[in-house]
Every structure is written in structure tokens, then in C-alpha cells.
Amino acid sequence: MSIHPIYPEILSRLTSTSSSSRILDLGCGLGQDERKLMFDGVKPEKIVGVDISQGLINAGYDLFMDRGSKEEDIITFVKGDILVEDPLKWAEGKLAEGVEIVHVGAVFHLFEWEQQVVLASKLATLTSSKEDAVIFGYQFSSPNPGVHMLGPKKEAKVFGHDKGSWTKLWEEVGEATGTKWRIEILEVIPDRGLVTKGNWGFVNGRLMRFSVHKV
Structure with a gap:
């Protein structure tokens, strides 16, 4: 994600104090991009990672050794299959109002x-309810x-x-x-x-x- 040409623009939106934009990463795998976003200054509550494999998500916690971090440092990870599930219901309704930014790698x-x-x-x-939505x-x-x-x-x-x-x-x-x-x-x-x-x-x-x- 971080080497994508529009990453600086995405990062600016996510770190702006005047913006409530959030990002969903579909196919997050080990969650390295989520952790990179947080390292670059994005608040964890603005980040949701989704993958079809709970095993990969768990392996990410083991790899980065951050399972059980302080509540304010926890990124939301969800096991989900977008082809058969409603993404608006992921993360216990956290996405019910949609998101502004989606990454699909x-x-x-x-x-x-x-x-x-x-x-x-x-x-x-x-993303349809968001005027400045980008995928x-x-x-x-x-x-x-x-x-x-x-x-x-x-x-x-x-x-x-x-x-x-x-x-x-x-x-x-x-x-x-x-x-x-x-x-x-x-x-x-x-x-x-x-x-x-x-x-x-x-x-x-x-x-x-x-x-x-x-x-």
C-alpha cells in the first residue's frame, strides 16, 4: 500500500485532524499495511483490515508481537468473505455508515x-454515501x-x-x-x-x- 502513487494523499486524509475519513483494507493478510499506517501516524480506530483467513490475521499478531496491545493501539481486524457477506455489518456494525477509503491489493x-x-x-x-470516496x-x-x-x-x-x-x-x-x-x-x-x-x-x-x- 505504501508504495502506491496516491499513498501520500491517502495518508494526508487519514492523519488530518479535520477529517473523519477511515480506511478499509480488503485482503489485509498479515496486516502489515495496517501497522504501517499506524506507524505513519494514522489513529488505529480509523483502520479496519479484512481477510478471508483468520489464520493469516493470527499469524500477523505473532509476527509483529502486538497481540494484547493497549486498547488505544489496537487495529480492528475482521475475518470476512465479501462475496457472501454484507461488509456494512463487519466489525460489529462499525462500518454501518460506510467508509471513505478502501484499499484492495x-x-x-x-x-x-x-x-x-x-x-x-x-x-x-x-462507499457510496461518501462524496470523496476512493477505492x-x-x-x-x-x-x-x-x-x-x-x-x-x-x-x-x-x-x-x-x-x-x-x-x-x-x-x-x-x-x-x-x-x-x-x-x-x-x-x-x-x-x-x-x-x-x-x-x-x-x-x-x-x-x-x-x-x-x-x-
């Missing part, structure tokens, strides 16, 4: 188009949008977007949710996450950093 490309529409629509609903993050990209098979036996898959398909996705989400979004592709760089040679190759794989702004 390496999540969208795990699903096919229909599931991505569901995921993005729920994020749109979660930002990164995912794998391809000049040939669609599902790409990975692995020695092609047993894994990711969905690679280009600017056109990513924009089309959010147009569909906007129509479904009655919202409008401005799409920015801030950076497309050679993939540094998946092996690009040999049997694991992701053909023409790229890493795309994006931001989606409510208008």
Missing part, C-alpha cells in the same frame, strides 16, 4: 468477471484481458485486466448500484510477483496500480 484478479462485479458492487455500496490498489494486468492459467499443470488462474476492461467493469458496477466512478490507471509495470519464466509464466503479465474515485 491483489484481490480482484483472483476472481472471474461475474464475481468481480459482485465484489466491486459491494465496495461501491460501502485504490493493485492487481495483475494483461494486454489480453481475461482468465490466464498458471502453474506447471495450469491448475491456477488469474484474471488480467487492461484499462479498457477495468473501465468496463466499473461502468457495469455503476449501472448496477446507481453510482458513477472515475477510473485512473496510475502505473503499469512488469510483473514482479508471479514468476514470468518457465512453467509458471503469466504471458505478458503486468502489475497495474489503480484508483477509482466516486463522482
Whole structure:
């Protein structure tokens, strides 16, 4: 998260004494980004991390050795599956009124188009009441949008977007949710996450950093 091009802007909003903005990190994993935010001056009550794996969340506490910290230093972590749950009900209703900022790192490309529409629509609903809402993050990209098979036996898959398909996705989400979004592709760089040679190759794989702004 911290190397995303708009991170300074996000950090400024979250640390401003005149702003009540909060951030939800979908797919937080070990929670390193949440702890980085707090290290950079964001109050923990403004941070919510969500992951489908409670094991990863627990491993984060062990890794950073901060389980049982003072109440004012505790970040909210939630085990949740956005495809089947209502994010407005996460964190014991803490998100009932929505959030202003959502980070989504390496999540969208795990699903096919229909599931991505569901995921993005729920994020749109979660942020729709906020005039300055922004959803930002990164995912794998391809000049040939669609599902790409990975692995020695092609047993894994990711969905690679280009600017056109990513924009089309959010147009569909906007129509479904009655919202409008401005799409920015801030950076497309050679993939540094998946092996690009040999049997694991992701053909023409790229890493795309994006931001989606409510208008």
C-alpha cells in the first residue's frame, strides 16, 4: 500500500485532524499495511483490515508481537468473505455508515468477471454515501484481458485486466448500484510477483496500480 502513487494523499486524509475519513483494507493478510499506517501516524480506530483467513490475521499478531496491545493501539481486524457477506455489518456494525477509503491489493484478479462485479458492487455500496470516496490498489494486468492459467499443470488462474476492461467493469458496477466512478490507471509495470519464466509464466503479465474515485 505504501508504495502506491496516491499513498501520500491517502495518508494526508487519514492523519488530518479535520477529517473523519477511515480506511478499509480488503485482503489485509498479515496486516502489515495496517501497522504501517499506524506507524505513519494514522489513529488505529480509523483502520479496519479484512481477510478471508483468520489464520493469516493470527499469524500477523505473532509476527509483529502486538497481540494484547493497549486498547488505544489496537487495529480492528475482521475475518470476512465479501462475496457472501454484507461488509456494512463487519466489525460489529462499525462500518454501518460506510467508509471513505478502501484499499484492495491483489484481490480482484483472483476472481472471474461475474464475481468481480459482485465484489466491486459491494465496495461501491460501502462507499457510496461518501462524496470523496476512493477505492485504490493493485492487481495483475494483461494486454489480453481475461482468465490466464498458471502453474506447471495450469491448475491456477488469474484474471488480467487492461484499462479498457477495468473501465468496463466499473461502468457495469455503476449501472448496477446507481453510482458513477472515475477510473485512473496510475502505473503499469512488469510483473514482479508471479514468476514470468518457465512453467509458471503469466504471458505478458503486468502489475497495474489503480484508483477509482466516486463522482
